[in-house]
Each structure stands twice: as structure tokens, then as C-alpha cells.
Amino acid sequence: MEYSKEFKTALSNFSPIEKDRLIFRLLKKDKLLSKKLYFELIDPETTDNKRDAMEEIVAEKVLLASKYISNQKYFLGIIRKISAEITEHVKITTDKFGEVSLNLLLINKILEYNEDLSRQRFDNVYKLYLYLINKTVKALSLIKKLDADYWMELDEHLETLEEKIHQNNYLSKLFINNGIDFNWLTSDKIPENFDQIIKEIKSQGFLR
Secondary structure (H helix, E strand, C coil): CCCCHHHHHHHHCCCHHHHHHHHHHHHHHCHHHHHHHHHHHCCCCCHHHHHHHHHHHHHHHHHHHHHHCCCHHHHHHHHHHHHHHHHHHHHHHCCHHHHHHHHHHHHHHHHHHHHHHHCCCHHHHHHHHHHHHHHHHHHHHHHCCCCHHHHHHHHHHHHHHHHHHHCCHHHHHHHHHCCCCHHHCCHHHCCCCHHHHHHHHHHCCCCC
């Protein structure tokens, strides 16, 4: 929404008390904005602190979710909620590194249960696997936009991810069938035109 000059002037003319009332009214309706302002203004925790806490949350919640692997619809629903918590963390802290590292951690924690996943019918785990592939693709796209100083640490996550993918025959084949090159699972080998490559892959009906 565009705000006119007149509207901005009218807001500026509010008294301090009126502005405070308006701010608190808006914050009550927008909890995400409230959390973001709290973090930016007075939260003693740093972005690193909050990322560390999120790492523990992700690991703990995937562990708790693992008991529902046989119920794939419910399991994927839990995973999506964990992913939403990561998204909220990123929106509050603008943690670009964490956006990648936490999502890769989420994928790796899920794939720690490769043995249990392998017992499921492929039809049952297909949606989960496609979800994980798309999350991986998104992470690779984001890595390409990060400073190269972060790449070494992220490559540790990617190396673990590649190992776990190859331990899961169906998932490995699905990566290949959707046009994803395993060579891309190293930061400096992600193609410069990666987003365009993915766009073309999707235009052919893959990753959907």
C-alpha cells in the first residue's frame, strides 16, 4: 500500500499519547512485528543466540515427530510447522545465514531416520521427499546470494546431506529424476545461473 504525503503528515501530527496508543493497538494485531521490534530494541539475545536456540528446537521437534513417520501425512504436517518456526526466526532476526543453515539442519535431522523412511511405501513418502528436494533447492539458491565467507560452514551441512541422500535409494533417484546435480551440493559448484536452471526444470513439470 502506498502512503500519500498527506497521510504521513496527518500521522506525524498525532500527539505522543495518540502515537503510543496507535502503536500498541497495531502491535496487538501483528505479533510478528511485536516480536521483531522487541528483538531489535531491547532483547538481550543476539541473532547467534537465537539461531543456537532454534537449532536445539529443530533437533528436539524432529526427534519427537519421528514417532509418527509411519503416518506420513501427519509427519509432514509437523515438519511444515517446524519450517514455519524457522521462517518466523528469520523474519524476526533477518538471519540470512540461519535461513540456510537451519533449513539444512532440518533436512539432515529428518534424514537421520532414513532406515524408518525406507520401510515406507514410496507412494507414502513421495510428498515428503519432494518437499525435502525443494527445500534443498531453495537453500542452494540462498547460498549463492550469501557472502563466500559462510560457504565453508554451510558445506559441512551439505556434505552431511549428500551422504544421507545417497543412503536413501528412493530419495537419491528422485533427486536425479528432478534434474538436481549432486555436484551442486558444494557451495562453489552451484552454477551462477542456478535460479534460471531451476526455473527451466520447473517449466518441464519437475519439482512439483
